[in-house]
Amino acid sequence: MSSGKNGTAEDVGDDESATVTLRFVAGTLEVRGLGQSDEESGRLTLPVACEWDKRTACFRAPASDYGPVIRALLIARISYQDDARAYETLDYSLRMAHAPRPFQTEALQAWLSGGPDAIAEHRGRGVVVLPTGAGKSHLAVMAIQDRQRSTLIVVPTLDLVHQWFELLKRSFAVDIGVIGGGEYKLEPITVTTYDSAYIHMENLGNKFGFIIFDEAHHLPGEAYSFSALSCLAPYRLGLTATPERADGREEALLGLIGPISYRKEIGELAGEYLAEYDTERIVVSLSADEREEYDSEREIYLGFLRSQGIRMGSPRGWTDFIIRSSRSTEGRRAMKAYRRQRALAFAAPAKLDTLEFLLHDHRGDRMLIFTEDNATAYEISRRFLVPGITHQTKVTERATILERLKEGKYRAVVTSKVLNEGVDVPDANIAVIVSGSGSVREHVQRLGRILRRKEGKRALLYELIAANTAETGTSERRREHDAYR
Numbered sequence: 001m002s003s004g005k006n007g008t009a010e011d012v013g014d015d016e017s018a019t020v021t022l023r024f025v026a027g028t029l030e031v032r033g034l035g036q037s038d039e040e041s042g043r044l045t046l047p048v049a050c051e052w053d054k055r056t057a058c059f060r061a062p063a064s065d066y067g068p069v070i071r072a073l074l075i076a077r078i079s080y081q082d083d084a085r086a087y088e089t090l091d092y093s094l095r096m097a098h099a100p101r102p103f104q105t106e107a108l109q110a111w112l113s114g115g116p117d118a119i120a121e122h123r124g125r126g127v128v129v130l131p132t133g134a135g136k137s138h139l140a141v142m143a144i145q146d147r148q149r150s151t152l153i154v155v156p157t158l159d160l161v162h163q164w165f166e167l168l169k170r171s172f173a174v175d176i177g178v179i180g181g182g183e184y185k186l187e188p189i190t191v192t193t194y195d196s197a198y199i200h201m202e203n204l205g206n207k208f209g210f211i212i213f214d215e216a217h218h219l220p221g222e223a224y225s226f227s228a229l230s231c232l233a234p235y236r237l238g239l240t241a242t243p244e245r246a247d248g249r250e251e252a253l254l255g256l257i258g259p260i261s262y263r264k265e266i267g268e269l270a271g272e273y274l275a276e277y278d279t280e281r282i283v284v285s286l287s288a289d290e291r292e293e294y295d296s297e298r299e300i301y302l303g304f305l306r307s308q309g310i311r312m313g314s315p316r317g318w319t320d321f322i323i324r325s326s327r328s329t330e331g332r333r334a335m336k337a338y339r340r341q342r343a344l345a346f347a348a349p350a351k352l353d354t355l356e357f358l359l360h361d362h363r364g365d366r367m368l369i370f371t372e373d374n375a376t377a378y379e380i381s382r383r384f385l386v387p388g389i390t391h392q393t394k395v396t397e398r399a400t401i402l403e404r405l406k407e408g409k410y411r412a413v414v415t416s417k418v419l420n421e422g423v424d425v426p427d428a429n430i431a432v433i434v435s436g437s438g439s440v441r442e443h444v445q446r447l448g449r450i451l452r453r454k455e456g457k458r459a460l461l462y463e464l465i466a467a468n469t470a471e472t473g474t475s476e477r478r479r480e481h482d483a484y485r
Contacts, residue, residue: 019033020032020033020034020078020079020081021033021081021082022069022070022081022082022083022085023083023084024063024083024084024086024205024232026202027063027201027202027205027226027229027230027231028060028062028063028230029050029061029063029065029066029069029232030056030060030084031046031059031060031061031069032058032059033058034078044072044073044076044078045072045075045076046059046061046069047061047065047068047069047072049061050065050069062229062230063205063206063231063232064228064229064231064232064233064256066084066085066232067125067234068121070082084206084232085206085209085232086206087149087150087206087207087209087233088150088188089148089149089209090148090149090189091148092144092145092172092174092189093145093172094145094171095170095171098138100138100139100142101134103134103264103269103273104135104138104139104142106262107128107130107139107261107262107264108139108142108143110261110262111124111128111143111237111261112124112146114126114261115258115260115261115262122258122259122261124147124234124235124236125234125235125237125257125258126236126238126257126258126261127237127238127239127240127243127253127258127259127260127261128238128239128261128262128263129240129241129242129260129262129263129264130239130241130264130269131241131264131265131266131269131444131448131483132444132445132447132448132449133449133451133452133453134264134269134273134274136214136239136240136241137163137164137214137239138167140153140212140237140239141167141168141171143212143237144168144172144189144210144212147209147235149208149209149210149233149235150188150207150208150210151188151189151190151208151212152190152192152197152204152207152208152211152212152231152233153168153190153192153212153214154192154194154197154211154212154213154214155191155192155194155214155215156193156194157193157418158180158181158395159395159398160214160215161180161181161192161193162395165191168189168191172189174187174188175187176190176191177189178190178191178192179191179192179193179196179204180193180195180196181193190208194218194219194224194227197227198223198224198226198227201226201227201230201231202230204231205230205231206232208231208233209233209234209235210233210236210237211228211233211236211237212236212237212238212239213236213237213238213239214239215239215240216238216239216240216243216257217242217243217244217250219252219256220245220247220250220251220252220256221249225252228256228257229256236257236258237257238253238258241444241445241448242440242441242444242445243260244440244441245441246439247315265483266444266448266451266482266483267482267483270451273453274451274452274453275429275452275453275457275459276457276458276459277447277450277458277460277461278459278460278461279460279461279462279463279483280460280462280463281462281463281465281475282354282462282463282465283466283467284348284350284351284353284354284464284465284467285466286344286350286466286467286469287350290344290349291468293340293344294341294344294345294469297338297340297341297344298337298341298470300333300334300337301337301338301341303334304325304330304333304334304337308320308321308324321335321338322335341469341470342470344466344469345435345466345469345471346371346372346376346434347371347376347379347434347435348466350466351434351435351464352379352380352383354464355369355380355384355434355464358430358462359384359386359412362430363411364411365411365429365430366405366408366411366427366428366430367411367413367428367431367432368412368413368415368425368430368431368432368449369386369412369413369414369415369431369432369434370414370415370416370419370420370431370434370435370436370446371414371415371416371434371435371436372416372417373416373435374391374392374416376434376435377389377390377414377415377416378390381414384412386412386413386414387401387404387413387414388413388414389401389402389413389414389415389416389418389419390415390418391417391418393418398418401413402425405425405428406427417442420442420445420446425450427452427454427457428449428450429450429458429460430450430459430460430461431459431460431461431462432461432462432464433461433462433463433464434464435464435471436474437474440479442478443478444483447461463475
């Protein structure tokens with residue numbers, strides 16, 4: 001036995017006479033032929049998650065521990081028969097390769113070598129953090145070419161499935177598999193959604209030696225993390241512009257993919273690799289009547305929170321509010337007040353008047369208008385005759401709108417959240433945040449949509465804030481990023 005390419009433990013020569021056998025069973029790894037005494041003797045140190053299963057009289061671990069289990073067997077000089085692995089070693093060459101940017105080469109080498117600390121166990125396993133528009137997908141193509149293993153790319157949306165499919169087909173000139181959206185075509189290089197990976201990984205988990213998680217910040221959710229644990233791929237790459245999550249679960253990425261191997265922020269790449277940009281915050285005022293209604297509705301909402309002892313900043317705050325507000329007339333009134341005070345801030349008439357001015361002032365540019373909710377997006381679409389994209393917009397219609405924006409037939413598009421990440425937005429150079437959440441990730445993603453570099457381009461992001469509302473604090477939270485300093 002020996003370690004795989006670049007030091008990552010991987011089966012490269014079975015011993016058919018071995019008494020220890022590895023098997024992939026329903027998303028888990030069975031280690032048969034060892035007894036509890038082998039580990040208790042100190043001769044063998046298996047991964048923590050590898051436990052004795054009394055039902056089947058073998059050690060069992062999540063499939064993701066395939067590499068660590070093999071390393072443990074190699075260290076203990078225990079020969080084994082690998083019946084778990086069912087993925088291929090490829091011989092694909094790039095048909096169309098982009099000349100890599102220096103930071104892409106650095107990122108690939110950092111990922112291959114085990115990150116900043118060059119830890120052997122982390123070689124070929126880790127998360128690369130790069131801004132939107134910096135070429136994360138092309139970095140992934142470089143990694144696929146380097147590793148030459150059957151590869152599964154996991155993405156959050158069907159739009160991204162289509163984008164990856166086209167990129168991979170152009171890059172390698174081979175058939176590309178797709179799982180999701182009613183399709184199930186398995187190939188050595190396959191693209192799927194997080195939802196489909198969760199559904200099918202119990203059967204797919206041994207068919208890929210390399211797994212790539214695009215927009216990897218989605219992965220730590222309880223359901224999605226199952227897909228990472230149920231896949232035995234020894235090589236793992238996570239791609240994201242912002243790994244941080246509101247629930248703090250980004251630390252789970254270490255066990256699911258690996259550590260942060262490489263990181264560059266927007267400010268480090270702006271100018272040379274991303275467009276130069278400015279951000280401008282515009283504060284508007286509510287009218288006297290709007291202010292009176294806002295303060296009244298907000299006090300009803302906050303009063304209910306105080307009476308119930310609900311802390312909205314806590315992990316269960318929003319859930320508790322939904323549950324308790326449904327149990328009484330007072331609670332239902334509080335929910336109505338919550339929605340009304342948000343609507344007054346999100347779609348204040350002064351904001352829409354300002355947006356009208358910005359649309360006129362930038363009539364020669366291409367603009368993306370972002371809102372927190374569909375209602376505001378639809379109102380803007382109707383008032384200014386601007387095409388709107390929400391989660392209710394059909395894929396074909398969305399593609400047509402974006403293509404016309406690219407061609408210059410449309411000068412502006414309004415959207416709620418569906419263009420926050422992943423979608424390849426054409427060469428827009430102006431963004432207007434009419435409303436949004438307090439998420440740093442969301443704000444950085446929206447800025448990233450207008451930063452694709454073009455000769456002479458300078459991007460501009462406007463943030464519209466209703467004065468003396470909860471939006472003021474929200475704005476401060478979501479601007480806690482180097483990109484805004």
